Amino acid sequence: MKHVETISLPHDLGEFSEIIDVRAPGEYAEDHLPGAINLPVLDDDERKQVGTLYKQDPFAARRLGAALIAANAAKHLSGPLASKDKNYTPLVYCWRGGMRSNSLAYILRSVGWRARIIEGGYKTFRKFITEDLERIFATPGFQLTVLSGPTGVAKTRLLHTLQKASAQVLDLEGLANHRGSVLGLAPETEQPSQKHFESSLWQTVSQFDLSQPVFTEAESNRIGRIHCPPPLWKKLGTGRVVEIKLPIDQRAEFLLDDYPHFTERPELLKPLLSRLTKLRGHEQVTAWHEQVDAGKWQEFVASVLKDHYDLVYRRAGDEKSNYPAPSTTLELTDFTPEQLQLAAQKLIAQSQ
Structure with missing residues (x-):
């Protein structure tokens, strides 16, 4: 899949219309970027199902994952994203900036929205705030x-x-x-x-x-x-x-x-x-x-x-x-x- 435009942290997140966390609800509940909404492309059960299948047959798992992501993306487009105008500029992320965030961002860009993803995903955000807290408290x-x-x-x-x-x-x-x-x-x-x-x-x-x-x-x-x-x-x-x-x-x-x-x-x-x-x-x-x-x-x-x-x-x-x-x-x-x-x-x- 062709990767979409990425941003690196630190970055002014205020320039985005919305921050979208596409991870499963359980991942989002544990932690997420401040202000992010959860539009999962795989729910917790689907993520587990795809992960289990991947150990047995990676190709079949990718095919199943693509079908589930497409179905969930369609729900988001007809639901929470239905009222967004042409100037909508979302920031999308998943765990490591991989298939899940790229998939939804690619679809959003196909609509005409300038969707971007965080390079390295949530994992990069965790590393960033850990280091930034050290910097702040040592100022x-x-x-x-x-x-x-x-x-x-x-x-x-x-x-x-x-x-x-x-x-x-x-x-x-x-x-x-x-x-x-x-x-x-x-x-x-x-x-x-x-x-x-x-x-x-x-x-x-x-x-x-x-x-x-x-x-x-x-x-x-x-x-x-x-x-x-x-x-x-x-x-x-x-x-x-x-x-x-x-x-x-x-x-x-x-x-x-x-x-x-x-x-x-x-x-x-x-x-x-x-x-x-x-x-x-x-x-x-x-x-x-x-x-x-x-x-x-x-x-x-x-x-x-x-x-x-x-x-x-x-x-x-x-x-x-x-x-x-x-x-x-x-x-x-x-x-x-x-x-x-x-x-x-x-x-x-x-x-x-």
């Missing part, structure tokens, strides 16, 4: 301001307040879809794959003005099942650390406000608490279960803070930490929007 003058402090001091909410004030924010828990503790995954949600987390991380940091401060939150090396890529972990360890403080009664109030699904659906909470039995003992976990059953939420949250989270925080401080000692402390009296806005303004002023 001289790029500084992270890292918000630290024990659980419940509203660090993430303060980050969001900073973002609303037009500060540059790297919300790692948002990218990982996890709050970084045993209770950190919201019900009926999933974390992204490691690859998709890294693609989202790259998309975020590549848009920063690296000459200006970036605010983030102190995290462990793992956020749920996502691990921090080495360049990010190294950069976090050189950040300017600001310790956030909030009275413990306000911390308890904040957690009740920030985790409403647990008070609304306590049956989700108890199995998670049971995971702490080995660490905190059967007696302590049983006491937490009884508080949950009795609806003693203030008492329960205060105990979880004092008898679990604060112990973890102090132990992390006693051990060799990835983070330098805080350069300053920021004390909040509560977590009202007004208080967080004042705190954000102070942090922005200190970073100038």
Whole structure:
């Protein structure tokens, strides 16, 4: 097959009308280029069928693959692509820039659209972002301001307040879809794959003005099942650390406000608490279960803070930490929007 026009990374992807990932839905779900849509030329079952046949008879597999690709391309032309005008300029890619992307791009070019493919496909994109993340986090003058402090001091909410004030924010828990503790995954949600987390991380940091401060939150090396890529972990360890403080009664109030699904659906909470039995003992976990059953939420949250989270925080401080000692402390009296806005303004002023 005649190969169509290719582009190499890095490249301004904004010049394309659309980015089309022609890989199977399972491949797309694991990770894809930011903003790409999925128009598979082979679905997961078809891809498996062709791959199995290829081991036995390569010619028969190519013939079957061509027939399936043509049928799927026809569906896309009469479906998602039916409304595209003559100026449509898509970028098409598959795993390695081979038969799948070339096949659809060739058909699109036959229509009259200037379809191009990524040289090397998604595999090249992965290599590019891995190298580019290293470059970005090693950029001289790029500084992270890292918000630290024990659980419940509203660090993430303060980050969001900073973002609303037009500060540059790297919300790692948002990218990982996890709050970084045993209770950190919201019900009926999933974390992204490691690859998709890294693609989202790259998309975020590549848009920063690296000459200006970036605010983030102190995290462990793992956020749920996502691990921090080495360049990010190294950069976090050189950040300017600001310790956030909030009275413990306000911390308890904040957690009740920030985790409403647990008070609304306590049956989700108890199995998670049971995971702490080995660490905190059967007696302590049983006491937490009884508080949950009795609806003693203030008492329960205060105990979880004092008898679990604060112990973890102090132990992390006693051990060799990835983070330098805080350069300053920021004390909040509560977590009202007004208080967080004042705190954000102070942090922005200190970073100038």
